[in-house]
Amino acid sequence: xxxxxxxxGPAVLPLPVLEKAAAELVEYGDAGMSxxxxxxRSKAYDDIHTAAxxxxxxxxxxxxxYKILFLQGGASMQFAQIPMNLKKNGKADFVITGExxxxxxxxxxxxxxxxIAASSEDIKFARIPEIKDISPDADYLHICTNxxxxxxxxxxxxxxxxxxLVADMSSGILSEVFDVSKFGxxxxxxxxxxxxxxxxxxIIREDLINNDNKLPVFLQYKSHADANSLYNTPPTYTIxxxxxxxxxxxxxxGVPGIQKINEAKAKILYDYLDSSALFRGIADKAHRSLMxxxxxxxxxxxxxxxxxxxxxxxxxxxGGHRLVGGLRASIYNAMPTEGVQALVDFMKKFESR
Amino acid sequence: xxxxxxxxGPAVLPLPVLEKAAAELVEYGDAGMSxxxxxxRSKAYDDIHTAAxxxxxxxxxxxxxYKILFLQGGASMQFAQIPMNLKKNGKADFVITGExxxxxxxxxxxxxxxxIAASSEDIKFARIPEIKDISPDADYLHICTNxxxxxxxxxxxxxxxxxxLVADMSSGILSEVFDVSKFGxxxxxxxxxxxxxxxxxxIIREDLINNDNKLPVFLQYKSHADANSLYNTPPTYTIxxxxxxxxxxxxxxGVPGIQKINEAKAKILYDYLDSSALFRGIADKAHRSLMxxxxxxxxxxxxxxxxxxxxxxxxxxxGGHRLVGGLRASIYNAMPTEGVQALVDFMKKFESR
Numbered sequence: 001x002x003x004x005x006x007x008x009g010p011a012v013l014p015l016p017v018l019e020k021a022a023a024e025l026v027e028y029g030d031a032g033m034s035x036x037x038x039x040x041r042s043k044a045y046d047d048i049h050t051a052a053x054x055x056x057x058x059x060x061x062x063x064x065x066y067k068i069l070f071l072q073g074g075a076s077m078q079f080a081q082i083p084m085n086l087k088k089n090g091k092a093d094f095v096i097t098g099e100x101x102x103x104x105x106x107x108x109x110x111x112x113x114x115x116i117a118a119s120s121e122d123i124k125f126a127r128i129p130e131i132k133d134i135s136p137d138a139d140y141l142h143i144c145t146n147x148x149x150x151x152x153x154x155x156x157x158x159x160x161x162x163x164x165l166v167a168d169m170s171s172g173i174l175s176e177v178f179d180v181s182k183f184g185x186x187x188x189x190x191x192x193x194x195x196x197x198x199x200x201x202x203i204i205r206e207d208l209i210n211n212d213n214k215l216p217v218f219l220q221y222k223s224h225a226d227a228n229s230l231y232n233t234p235p236t237y238t239i240x241x242x243x244x245x246x247x248x249x250x251x252x253x254g255v256p257g258i259q260k261i262n263e264a265k266a267k268i269l270y271d272y273l274d275s276s277a278l279f280r281g282i283a284d285k286a287h288r289s290l291m292x293x294x295x296x297x298x299x300x301x302x303x304x305x306x307x308x309x310x311x312x313x314x315x316x317x318x319g320g321h322r323l324v325g326g327l328r329a330s331i332y333n334a335m336p337t338e339g340v341q342a343l344v345d346f347m348k349k350f351e352s353r
Numbered sequence: 354x355x356x357x358x359x360x361x362g363p364a365v366l367p368l369p370v371l372e373k374a375a376a377e378l379v380e381y382g383d384a385g386m387s388x389x390x391x392x393x394r395s396k397a398y399d400d401i402h403t404a405a406x407x408x409x410x411x412x413x414x415x416x417x418x419y420k421i422l423f424l425q426g427g428a429s430m431q432f433a434q435i436p437m438n439l440k441k442n443g444k445a446d447f448v449i450t451g452e453x454x455x456x457x458x459x460x461x462x463x464x465x466x467x468x469i470a471a472s473s474e475d476i477k478f479a480r481i482p483e484i485k486d487i488s489p490d491a492d493y494l495h496i497c498t499n500x501x502x503x504x505x506x507x508x509x510x511x512x513x514x515x516x517x518l519v520a521d522m523s524s525g526i527l528s529e530v531f532d533v534s535k536f537g538x539x540x541x542x543x544x545x546x547x548x549x550x551x552x553x554x555x556i557i558r559e560d561l562i563n564n565d566n567k568l569p570v571f572l573q574y575k576s577h578a579d580a581n582s583l584y585n586t587p588p589t590y591t592i593x594x595x596x597x598x599x600x601x602x603x604x605x606x607g608v609p610g611i612q613k614i615n616e617a618k619a620k621i622l623y624d625y626l627d628s629s630a631l632f633r634g635i636a637d638k639a640h641r642s643l644m645x646x647x648x649x650x651x652x653x654x655x656x657x658x659x660x661x662x663x664x665x666x667x668x669x670x671x672g673g674h675r676l677v678g679g680l681r682a683s684i685y686n687a688m689p690t691e692g693v694q695a696l697v698d699f700m701k702k703f704e705s706r
Binding site for chain 2: 001002003005007008009010011012013015018019021022023025026027032033034036037038039040041042072073074075076077079080084106107110111189191196197198199214216217218219231232233234235236237238241314316317322
């Protein structure tokens with residue numbers, strides 16, 4: 001029996017996607033083989049690859065002067081690849097809103113002159129800090145739009161003027177409408193709202209793609225952009241799964257449709273947290289994430305007891321991130337509203353005991 | 354109906370693996386979820402991850418002073434990552450035996466002083482050249498043990514003395530027994546004999562892992578070695594598929610068992626090529642690959658006609674690599690002997706017409 005999986009990533013996938021993938025795994029259509037066996041230079045695979053890229057462009061309304069890349073290595077690879085590729089003046093600004101933006105900052109620090117433009121570390125990342133000044137000669141300003149661990153999100157995208165805005169959207173992409181034209185580069189690991197783990201999506205404004213920097217060819221965005229992410233063998237089966245997930249998202253009314261569902265879904269949990277005498281949310285109300293909801297009873301032992309009982313009742317992965325402890329429910333696009341409602345019902349019962 | 358797929362990679366996978374994966378895709382055992390949905394920090398996933406690493410160690414008899422890494426980016430990423438990590442004196446030697454070893458050489462050339470120690474380009478890579486001298490201060494010597502495009506292989510592994518031997522084994526790994534202790538580093542894209550596309554396996558002698566070189570943390574082997582390839586989210590579902598493929602290989606008698614099968618399987622095709630009045634093999638007999646068999650009628654039009662008719666008869670992907678043309682049958686571990694026999698029968702019929 002399938003359980004409710006509140007993992008922060010890799011995370012729950014839409015059931016219809018898994019069922020379709022299972023039915024097609026041994027033989028895809030009339031191809032006579034699995035997608036996992038297809039040459040990446042074959043027509044059959046190319047149709048899947050192209051459909052995945054085009055669906056993402058359609059769903060996010062990506063302007064034509066942006067390239068969509070499917071790259072291996074996840075977001076962690078991008079922490080290095082972005083500064084390597086975007087380095088020009090040799091400076092970049094970072095907004096520190098939690099562990100992941102901090103890792104992006106640290107990795108970049110070895111590659112260029114990285115500066116902290118704003119941070120909410122002093123308040124344990126409970127909210128998004130104000131960005132008061134941006135270096136006028138920064139090659140880019142980096143933000144993490146949704147913070148998986150502390151459950152905050154940028155409810156407004158900062159205006160960085162001529163400085164390209166670079167955003168780690170790993171846990172927020174496709175969950176709400178973003179105006180891509182406000183960004184120079186968007187990146188996201190696939191394992192939350194896009195598909196299975198093993199890839200990152202990079203959406204990059206064409207003028208930021210260059211090859212002036214003597215990087216290894218494989219690490220240059222240009223190599224992958226010029227080859228439509230077929231410079232080398234891509235993770236073909238992962239891209240097929242991504243295509244299925246994007247088709248499912250389209251069937252939910254696309255990003256505007258899922259955003260409405262996500263807002264209503266998160267509200268069920270937040271409303272209960274705000275009314276509960278036992279549980280309370282961690283993030284500041286003004287910047288609450290729609291995807292990751294950290295909470296706590298305020299008592300370590302009680303939190304652990306809750307994780308244990310919830311797990312036994314079919315609610316998996318409700319422990320907080322190992323760096324902060326407490327509790328967390330990740331409620332990505334593929335988490336059905338019933339799952340959140342069932343969780344809240346269970347929390348109410350736990351509270352009443 | 355499943356067809357015979359002679360793709361050079363991504364390539365045919367064992368049917369029992371695909372059937373098992375399909376049956377478990379929606380729900381894995383009693384986990385209540387798909388492997389593709391599991392947190393990479395969960396016990397259920399860790400069991401899979403550990404089993405995959407240990408199976409590979411067992412099957413290749415990897416000594417305990419070697420680490421096994423699962424890295425994203427495929428072999429092309431390793432073309433850059435190897436010189437970045439192994440650079441010490443800043444020199445490396447390369448044996449050029451085809452397109453892929455040449456790409457490894459070219460990518461390394463931007464990172465260190467890369468020197469060609471031997472090449473068979475003058476004879477269109479029809480055989481493996483003799484290695485007459487190795488730079489005494491080279492950080493490593495690089496070979497490609499099996500050449501996918503021209504169908505040659507190192508039938509003997511060169512003795513490089515104290516110079517670490519680095520080998521791209523993408524299309525030869527697990528097809529025949531290798532003495533891992535002869536190598537400093539072995540790497541291979543997974544999409545031929547290991548599993549689906551989207552990952553590389555790196556087997557590295559521990560003394561070659563260092564972090565003296567100020568590389569981005571993500572690009573250091575040390576980061577991944579210290580974390581058992583869980584430094585960041587790995588391609589979890591791909592690793593699960595790899596585990597299934599390795600279990601299947603073990604059931605075939607491990608590497609010694611499959612080597613016998615492969616030798617007999619390749620012999621069927623080579624024997625026919627040697628006796629045919631229409632088709633002939635490309636590679637020198639002394640260095641014939643067990644995995645990739647390029648051949649030709651000597652007539653472009655006839656080659657194309659063969660690909661067309663073979664494809665219609667259920668023998669897919671028999672065209673040669675786009676760089677060299679002609680014909681090629683890739684007969685990796687998962688290609689059943691019946692498939693090769695059926696191909697030869699079809700070739701005989703084609704010849705008789």
